[in-house]
Amino acid sequence: MRIEVLIAGRGGQGILLLGHILGRAVAKYTNLYILGSEIYAAETRGGDSRVDLVIADREEEADFIKVMGADIAIVMHQLQLDAYSHLIKDGAVVFLDRSNVTSVPQRKWRVFLEPYTDIAEREFGTPRVANMVALGHLVRQTSLVPPEGVEEVIRETVPKDWVDVNIRAFRYFLSR
Amino acid sequence: MRVDYVTGNTAIALGSIAAGLRFYAGYPITPTSDIFEFLARELPKRGGYVVQFEDEIASINAAIGASWACAKSMTATSGPGFSLMVEALSLAVITETPVVVVYVMRTGPSTGVPTRSGQYDVLQATYGFHGGLVVPVLAPATPQEAFDLTVRAFNVSEKLRTPVVLLSDATIAHTYGRVVVREPGEVEVVERAKPSVPPEKYRPYDPGEGLVPPMACFGEGYNVLVESLTHDERGYYAPRSDVQRRLMWRLYRKIVESAPELFDYGAAYLDGCDVALVSYGSTSLSTLVAAKILRSEGYRACSIRLRTLFPVYEEGIRRLLNGVGKVFVVENNVGLYYRELRGVLRGSEVVSVPIIDLDLPQPREVVEVVKQWL
């Protein structure tokens, strides 16, 4: 088993945190091997943010750090969807933030189109936890990692004052 | 023991703690500074010291000094800083000082692209110093290997009383991975041999029956001599050919004759291999995928990842590649380590696949180049 995961969006959307929490949860709370890499533009907000994860059940299959054909993707913005859709393979499970994505390419993907940012603002009072809403959706639909593991990682990663709202955002799709 | 998800750089810092690091001397340089920053937070908690020096020259010399005070010492740098360190590493060679230098390669020459990767300095890592002797060079490709090989680098350094270069690169530095982290006491740790004779009988460069002399430290009453000049077993300057010969051959032999023990590699898809893609460091991830692609296209390709680059274990490499039709040496430079292997594998067909990329060579590109020769 070998899975490539692509997480992409604009700087400021919490892409790196999302990728880090997912990667860490896979490393610590599954028996899978994982390699991951991050790309981010020099500017803090607005540029490209991207996390690539290669996950496998055998060590030699966790063999690369860049996505060549993603099996699972979260894309939080139209700009990155346009830029990276060629890296997402047919049959992939793709989670798109409808709040920032207006045009979905005609591909053989299994698309989940949900307004993660709007949900975050409406339900949790801040767009900053849109990443966790999307992560919860991914975890629910793919069963890649146990949700409790992700919550454990959120607790050890996110600043104290933000743990609660992040976990609630993460649970949004899991509890539906 | 615990499982963590960390970068190659953090894995190196964690590995150094597990191996018993007590002194880190550093100078900030991309892409190594997070090793420094991690240790600055963590090492003092364990009684160690982390000090930022005025330049890389001071850092390596301070690390050598601390090692002579019996503290396991390390510094980390990249090309520009390593270039400043080589004079002192030559000192560490002749004074037989255990010290670990983490060399995180970045795009060069000169300032190049400081944040991006490459393998341009693979030969400098061992041939960079004056004096013409070899120091062990270990090359991890993943965060787990970065952790494991850091521990090994310390052990080799202590056992052979030699500087050891841990050769990483900017890609590995920032790659995250699942790492089994062991704490001090959970890994095998080698300590340098101490003298068994009283101080008045101690000769700091007398190897006895073996090739590595026991090492007394400053402050132990042994009146040690750290001598950069050609010296006899007492550490006395002796500008004589017989002394120079004895010293040079011992320093040479203690490393080169350890080659079988130091030899370390990873291999995949070896079954019936006729096309070997040999690589090291981050590029071996590219070749691992390339070999898989070639297999899927019907070629009997395998991937070999060398974790020990120097000393070159010629016998071992020949045995490993015995019977393989073609050997491709894939690296992110103009084809440097290829020169080493070409010499070792005389008689086999050895092809250089130099692919220069600011990040990792794309596996597809490796496949295309290799197929031109098949």
Next chain:
Amino acid sequence: MAVAHPLDRYLRTDRLPTMWCPGCGLGILLGCILRALDRRIREGSLRRENVGFAGGIGCSARMTLYPYFDSAHVIHGRAIPFALGVKIVKPEMKMIVVGGDGDIAAIGGNHILHAIRRNADLVVIMANNMIYGMTGGQQAPTTPRGLYTTTTPYGNPEREINIVKLAAALGANYVARGSVTHTPLLEQMIYKALGKRGLAFVEVLSTCPELFGRHIGFRSPVDLYSELRKRVVVKTRPSVEESDYSWERGFVIGEFVDRDEPGFIEVLQEYTSRARGGAG
């Protein structure tokens, strides 16, 4: 082994005679260092096994070859970081760095600068013979302007460094300039330096009759020694402003700075123990 001299017990006597030329001032300096150490060891304020030497490259740095202590003869200009590495991990060591003006003020300039800035707990003894001796009489940063050297055959066009001012400005705990022409004073300065925390810096005017004296017209070691003695001005507690370093106006010797700020090592240890407290 018959003890021929009271200081022999501090010397690797089997390495004698030294490599220095007849008439060289460095033997006088070594004598002062060993006598000062002897006093410290006898009075119990220093333990012999806790004394270490470090020197770089040059005639002066070769001083590390002879004392019967832990000793390091390392590479050009880098004895200070080596010694600091020892000192950080073994604070009980009293590290004495000996080097020439080239070793410490030229190639090692960056290290002395930052060692002083840190108030690093080292005794740094810079033997200043105003020339590169070992390599054959080339210009040093200490060579007085106008004098002949083999690399400035028309006269040294450069301004000389007054390292006393540098050491004082950067905050060394102890800054003195002595001379091999005034040995009781020099011995006393080194004795005092050995008792200081923080950085103790002693510049020592010395003579190189072969490659400095002869080149500028002093035919014998005695001539040069006498000439230096004439140009040395002894002052009691001179200010840093009075620290003239000049062939014409003279070389002022004396203790310019003597203070007792905490040294780098104790501050580092305090901060390190904070981390340990924080770790619980």
